[in-house]
Amino acid sequence: MNPARRTTAAAAATVVLATAGTLLSTAPASAAVSCASPVFKRQFFANTSFSGTPKRTDCDTAIDQNWGTNAPASGLPKDNFGVRWTLTRDFGSGGPFTFTASTQDGIRVYLDGSRKVDLWKNVSTTAKKTVDLTVPAGRHTLRIDHVNWTGAANVEFTYTPRTSATADKVKPLTPTGAKATYDTTTGKAKLTWSKSPEMDLASYRVYRRLKGASFGSTPLATTTSTTYTDSTLPVTGAGYYYEVRAVDRAGNESAGTADQAVTTVDRVAPGVPTITTATGEVTPTGGTGGLRVGWNKVTDAATYRVYRAASENGTYTRIATTDQLSHLDASAAESTTYYYRVSALDAAGNESARSAPQRGRIWDNDPPPVVTGLSVTPTEYGFRLAWDKSPAQDLRYYTIHKGELVGDEDEQVCYGSLVEYVSPDETSFSYTTHPDGDEVCFFVDAVDDDGNSAMKWSDDLVPAVAATELDTTPSVPTPEGSPLNLTASPAEGDEGNQLSWTGLGAGEESPEPAKGFRIYRWNPATSAYEKIADLGAGAFEYFDTGAKRGTTSYYWVTGVLADGTESVPAGDWTVTAPVD
Template identity: 60%
Template sequence: MNPARRATATAVVLAAAGALLSAVAPTASAAVTCASPTYQRQFFANTAFSGAPKKTDCDAAVAEKWGTGAPATGLPKDNFGVRWTVTRDFGSGGPFALPVTAQDGIRVYLDGSRKVDLWKNVSTTQKKTVNVTVPAGRHTLRVDFVNWTGAADVSFAYTPRTTPDVDKVKPLVPAGASVSYDPATGRARVSWAKNKEMDLAGYRVYRRTGDSPFKAVPLATTTATSYTDTTLPVTGETFSYEVRAYDKAGNESAGTADKSVTTADRTAPGAPSGLKVADASEQNGLRLDWSPVPGAASYRVYRAPDATGTYTLLGGAAEASYRDATATVGTAYAYRVTAVDAAGNESARSAALTGTRRDDTPPPAVTGLKATPTEDGFELTWDRNPAPDLLRYTVYAGELLSDGEESVCYASETAWLNPDTTTYRHTTVPDGEQRCFFVDAVDVSGNSLYRLNREANVVVATELGTPTEEPGIEPAPGGTGA
């Protein structure tokens, strides 16, 4: 109980009928404002609570044992009244107990409606507890106490009833929910306003990913009005939070409106797999293909002289393929590929794979071919082919067929000769028989001008006669061994 305020008086001088009259006008104590849930307490020098209170102060609780003395300076020890008033927000409301003790009389009002009435002069303390349901929101409690004679004591409380069989009222949804995200730390801070329920036990924070439902088990439980989530993955995903209040009876409120954050993306996609390297000489290079990687926005291709060598960035690709147009024919290269997501995170490199660009350029046509008849066949000679990667010569021999307008050499492979050989003896030809010949150059990659376009320099000769050279004769397009 706060000490009583000292009353002040003002001297007033009045002029009446030519005489001076002196009077003293008492004033009430200054207005007192008490912050909820502190009571405003008023002392009256009567039991009717009439007139101006003798004293007004703030009181944290209704709990007094004045005994037979006066409750405050300037008040009588009998026939006085004390009134406590408080207005507060009860949140969602619910069942409350109003326990009182008093000697002498006590009355309790909720929003002006009397809930407790023990209004009589007693010689011992009387007690009573009344159960009430307080609606949601702001309400005013008023306690009137009077002492007629004898000892004076009074107590009052309003306490929520929190057993699950009695309290079925859910707390209100927490207000003012918000969320902030720090991309540097990857943490999200959820905050909200404090609930007004007196039986509040705490808050539960729930989190979900994208459009998935909230889990039954909360992410966190707290009695504070904020929570910092340090478990967010940095994957660039969107996460939503809601907060629910719960009371001591286990009742849980509905959730706040979702509050969402999109996390920083510092998680790289998986490494590409299924790498294949194939010759693409028709496209002037080597072609690389691999399996698409989920979440990849692009890819990077690295090349090294061999699988264990130093890899350097060769280029990028938007799709799961790449053409290395800088590959040198006949040179082996090792390749590895990475995936890059939209945030620029690069995956680990794929397993290495080696490929070589094939030589698809055939040697030039064999020139200077001559067929000289001998006693048992023909002696063939030709110019040395200039191809640096020459593997062999293939000699074709056959018969010349004509339809009267065009002659065609129908020939088949007769011999394979080393690249340093420029002569060949074709035997077992009957005397006087005519034959056609051509020689094809083949390189180490198997390239051949004849195989490529069916073109060759053909010579025709007759056994034991003088050979004739007829450059206009073409080899048969479908000759065997071609």
């Protein structure tokens, strides 16, 4: 409580005193006193009718006084005095309140001039009264009159909102003065609003929504302050809206403030494009228009940057910026391989990572010249082919084709199939076959780096050469009925032709194993099979290192029986190319 205190004549017209942790001001009756809400203005009268000029006026933070049998202030009597408190304040949304009064002797409580509490008689003990009522929203005036006729004097009055959920169904007023600002440097939004006049205010709830969406049921934040900084905004360049709602202690939530808009700074790059094509483009006249690079559409991308390098892991240089989904690289040279990467940029200038490298090339559609100068020479191993070196600078390889002549004597065509690829540095080839006198034909094709074939794309006919094989067949035929089976394979490296056989216990058990094996090779000079090796029992393999290279070798193998005779021979042949 704030008891009145005597002041000296030398005191100023207004004196500020600190009493019991409160602040009050006292002044002579002639001085004007103004008390800021919700502090009461208190007036002391030397009568019980509150008539005339108050003897003293001051400010009181609470009505809770006990003067006993003493005068309430200097210059007032100890009996038959009156004290009046007045207050005009904003009750916000109003709602259910409880007025509680206790006094000795009398007290009357008025709300906007309407009496709500009336305890008005001379009593010897303290009288009390509690009243539940509803206060309308807005500003209202309270007036509390207290009188003491005789004896002890005390007075107490409180007014408090009822905050139970069953009693209070009144929503708080919507907060006012809401503002939102956005700091593009920090990416944070700051909201401020005015303090609510609600006497039973519990907190404020802040809600946020993305532009085009609705506010959810869960608040972004709950605070008792009148300011909030949102540090969780995505920096995507999107628009957001905020609203603030007041919540009372009964859990009633006000309507939201007007939406407060902010637009965030965009620091998020778009997705990474994927290159879908990198191919040469042909003009309507058939010429090379350049190399067209295309990619997929990326959400939020405003433009795309195209980068090019000479190798996959080389240095990529930007060659174009476009809002299209492809770019024609008109500076790309024919028959040159390039590597491309593409990035996406949004309207804020954020650039995505670059796409994976994609190789591109303008293919050369011009075939090499037809191969000329082909000659085919029959040999003991098959044929030796030779031709003129191709003048093509972009030659990748030659292809050798062998076939047979079809047609009459006036017009014959060589129908052949590919038998070998030859390096572009070579102009000859040894073709191995079993030379037994057949007539065959050959032709050679040239293929460039872009796969253009002289044979397929040239208007000129590819010249073919026919040749007849030498007949190296031995004049002594191999008899039938041998118990052995011989396989001859051409030499690899320096190990010689490989002979392997089965039968008569060669490398395996047999009911009649041979005591040994003999190897024979055909000698065309003597027209006879000549023995070149004697092998022991169980042998099944022999390498003929003495065989001539670049010829066809014919072999027999016999088994040496227990009586010293030989079995019927088994025969086979193999061809080795000459050593270049």
